[in-house]
Amino acid sequence: MEAETRIPRIDIASTTIESDEYQLPSKQSNVPTPLPVGFVPVPTQAFREHRKRLKALVQPGLPRSATLAAGPSPSPIPIPIPFLPGARVLMWKQDPTVGEIGVRKAYLPNHVFPGPSDSRIRIEGLPQVVPNAFGDLIATPGTDAFDSVHTFAVVRETLTMYQRARAGAVLPWQWNTGGNTDPLHVFPHAGVTMNAFYSRNDKALKFFFFTTSAPPRATLFSRAALST
Helix, strand or coil, X not given: CCCCCCCCCCCHHHHCCCXXXXXXXXXXXXXXXCCCCXXXXXXXXXXXXXXXXXXXXXXXXXXXXXXXXXXXXXXXXXXXXCCCCCEEEEEECCCCCCCCEEEXXXXXXXXXXXXXXXXXXXXXXXXXXXXXXXXXXXXXXXCHXXXXXXXXXXXXXXXXXXXXXXXXXXXXXXXXXXXXXXXXXXXXXXXXCCCEEEECCCCEEEECEECCCCCCEEHHHCHHHHHC
16 A cells, blocks of 8 residues: 655745735825835845745755756856946835825936935935945835935936937036036925925925825925926
8 A cells, every 4th residue: 555645835925025016005105114025125134034935935946966967167257347236226106195006116227326316416305315235225115215215216217218318418407517517406305385396596406295184295206296
C-alpha cells in the first residue's frame, strides 16, 4: 500500500502586496496614511524582508546545482562612468478631494537634491525633504513632506514637457538673462487664502490653502493650477 504524501499549501497571495493602484481612503487628503510595504522600494528592514519573501515564494531563481552546471562565470563587465541618477517619487493622480483618489509613482530623470530642488526649481517654506539612500523621495501622503514632493514633481514634469516640445532646448525663466541662473522658488504652503499665483518680481510660484467644512484644501492639490 502506497503512502500518501501531503505537501502543505502556502498562501502566496497573503505574502505579497504588489499593486500599482494604491487607493487611499476617500476625502482624507490631509491625514497621514502609511504606504503598503511593497508599494515602492525603500531602504528599510521591512522592505528587505518583503523582498526575501517574494524571492523565496513567488520569484525563485535557478537551483544552485543548475547554476553551477551552466559553466564558468562570464567575464566581468567594465565599470561604467558614474552618473547622478534620477529619483522615484509619489504624487497625487488628481485633486484628492475628487471622490476616490490614489497615489501614483513617477520617475524624475534628472538628479534631485534635498529640498527638493534642482538647478531650475526650488521648494520653499516647508521643512527640507532629503532623498533616501536610493536617491528617491518617498513620503507619506497627508504630510508636509509629501506636499513638497508632489508640488516639485508636477512643476518639474511640466517644465520637462515644454522643453521636450522644443527638441530638448532649455526653457529659461524670464529673469535668466545676462548670466543669471536663479531658479523658480515654489511655495506649496504660501499662506491662507483661496488663491495661487506666479510672481515674476519674486521669482516665485505660490500656492495657498483654505479651510472649508471638510478637511483643509490646498491649491497645490490641483494639477491644473500647478501646471498652468
